[in-house]
Amino acid sequence: MAESDHKARQEMLDMWRIYRTTKEMCRDRGYNVLPEECSISFDDFARKFGTESGAIARGQMNFSAIPSEDMVRKYTPPATPKVPNPEAAIGTLWVEFNADENIGMKNLREFIHHLLNGSYYSGIMIVVKPLSGMAMRGIRGASALNGGNGPKGGIEVFLEQDLKINITKHELVPTHLLLSTEEKAQLLKRYRLKETQLPRIQVTDPVAKYYGLRRGQVVKIIRKSETAGRYASYRWAI
Amino acid sequence: MPPKSILKKTPAAASTQTAVAVAANAPPPPRAVNQRHLNTAVHHARIYEQRKQVEADILDAVFELLDFPTSPDADPTRPSPSDAHRFRQAIVPFQPSDYDGLIEERNIADKCGYTLCPRPKGKAPSTARKQFVETSKGVQIVDRKRLEMWCSDDCARRALFVKVQLNEEPAWLRQGDYGTEIDLMVKNTEEHHEALPLRLKKTAAPAPKDTEEEDAAAAWAARDDALADLAIERGETPGRLSKVNKDLITDKIKERVVKFPPTPPSLPPQSSGQSHMAIEGHVPKSARDAEQAKDSDDEDDKQDWDKALPG
Ligand SMILES: [Zn+2]
Numbered sequence: 001m002a003e004s005d006h007k008a009r010q011e012m013l014d015m016w017r018i019y020r021t022t023k024e025m026c027r028d029r030g031y032n033v034l035p036e037e038c039s040i041s042f043d044d045f046a047r048k049f050g051t052e053s054g055a056i057a058r059g060q061m062n063f064s065a066i067p068s069e070d071m072v073r074k075y076t077p078p079a080t081p082k083v084p085n086p087e088a089a090i091g092t093l094w095v096e097f098n099a100d101e102n103i104g105m106k107n108l109r110e111f112i113h114h115l116l117n118g119s120y121y122s123g124i125m126i127v128v129k130p131l132s133g134m135a136m137r138g139i140r141g142a143s144a145l146n147g148g149n150g151p152k153g154g155i156e157v158f159l160e161q162d163l164k165i166n167i168t169k170h171e172l173v174p175t176h177l178l179l180s181t182e183e184k185a186q187l188l189k190r191y192r193l194k195e196t197q198l199p200r201i202q203v204t205d206p207v208a209k210y211y212g213l214r215r216g217q218v219v220k221i222i223r224k225s226e227t228a229g230r231y232a233s234y235r236w237a238i
Numbered sequence: 239m240p241p242k243s244i245l246k247k248t249p250a251a252a253s254t255q256t257a258v259a260v261a262a263n264a265p266p267p268p269r270a271v272n273q274r275h276l277n278t279a280v281h282h283a284r285i286y287e288q289r290k291q292v293e294a295d296i297l298d299a300v301f302e303l304l305d306f307p308t309s310p311d312a313d314p315t316r317p318s319p320s321d322a323h324r325f326r327q328a329i330v331p332f333q334p335s336d337y338d339g340l341i342e343e344r345n346i347a348d349k350c351g352y353t354l355c356p357r358p359k360g361k362a363p364s365t366a367r368k369q370f371v372e373t374s375k376g377v378q379i380v381d382r383k384r385l386e387m388w389c390s391d392d393c394a395r396r397a398l399f400v401k402v403q404l405n406e407e408p409a410w411l412r413q414g415d416y417g418t419e420i421d422l423m424v425k426n427t428e429e430h431h432e433a434l435p436l437r438l439k440k441t442a443a444p445a446p447k448d449t450e451e452e453d454a455a456a457a458w459a460a461r462d463d464a465l466a467d468l469a470i471e472r473g474e475t476p477g478r479l480s481k482v483n484k485d486l487i488t489d490k491i492k493e494r495v496v497k498f499p500p501t502p503p504s505l506p507p508q509s510s511g512q513s514h515m516a517i518e519g520h521v522p523k524s525a526r527d528a529e530q531a532k533d534s535d536d537e538d539d540k541q542d543w544d545k546a547l548p549g
Contacts, residue, residue: 138297145297145301
């Protein structure tokens, strides 16, 4: 009995950390997240998402997030004569905590249906164990699924394990700032560069994953240097 | 004296060195467009597009086949013609590994791995990784995972029969049509022969998604038309590119356009005089020429039945 209590409490602690990292991640990407959501205390968390027996109810932790105005601006391509009012390539996000240990195409299909029925732009699945190989393929090409009518912004998957700590809070991880399409164009113009000439960052890189970088985006990386003060560099996501 | 470069100096490099020094930051000058490179790029872009489409088709097929068979009391040995037909059709682009994926997905959904079986997957007697199983050959040791893939050995056999027929080559690299028809092990063969076409119908090409794709398609069509005209001018058979144009074998990824139904090969009606020249039914050209010269009519070569086949 005491053994299982201890296990339940450990799991509750883990989920509390994971929940806070997830909220911080959404905030850092530019979604509207309240400060108290990122700093929720363990007791509040356990009260809100625990069952009477002290177990965690993951389904209760699911949430949606709306992009801030600034985020919408960053994700809106510049107007052109052909497209005078371009649509922002971002929208409401759905985040789901899935307790299932065996997640395959069936769960993915349900997730996609939920995204489409709720008109969500993109989704994040936080899972206990890695998805089946087929489901991972489905995630990679999610927007092409459902006969080309999948969620526009795609689906991302995180293992609970990877969100127990927030890697961007590590002192060696410098600040990453996403450039808007316009800022990117200005940067390339100022330095007379082609994007292919920039150093690169893979979208599968843990920090890139944290920020949800997409192929073609450029991030500004600001390091603190003992000799040069602050030092900025740029990376092109591939 | 500046350090001497160890790199070989080419005349071009020497002449442009000053220019490079001035505008080190400038983007590299646009290279002259090489038609061959352009063709290669277009070729690869098309393969990439096809690959994306095939990937999506396979995933959508897995979504669909997860729920098969459509009736909960279906019999895997006597599937309904419509289920069997859809299964055979949906699985054509699959590689064997994709098929393994489908089985795994059905198992995750607690179903027997064989697509046309409605029963739940088997349950091993214990949770041990290796299991002892009584078989006709005595007790054998089997992986638990294998034991829990199928509801029965019969389904395992039927599923394997499908797998061995699958094309190992990715569907986007297969020539012409996606591939060959997949056969099933069924007991109600007659029903299926009545209901199923001998060859699976080619799925219609997906409608172009936007104007850019339409433009590209139009450009390709125009190119094909031009090539066909040129071929006629040269006295070649349209649809067959001459060797000169063949540096990129674009005709291999062209959609098949069936102009008239293929007819089986048949011997020319008056071939009695040639039968001794036939090699496995085929009469060599020299023998035919001789025969035709004798007949002295200049109608079309009757042996040329293969022009009805994809080029
Ligand atoms: Zn079965």
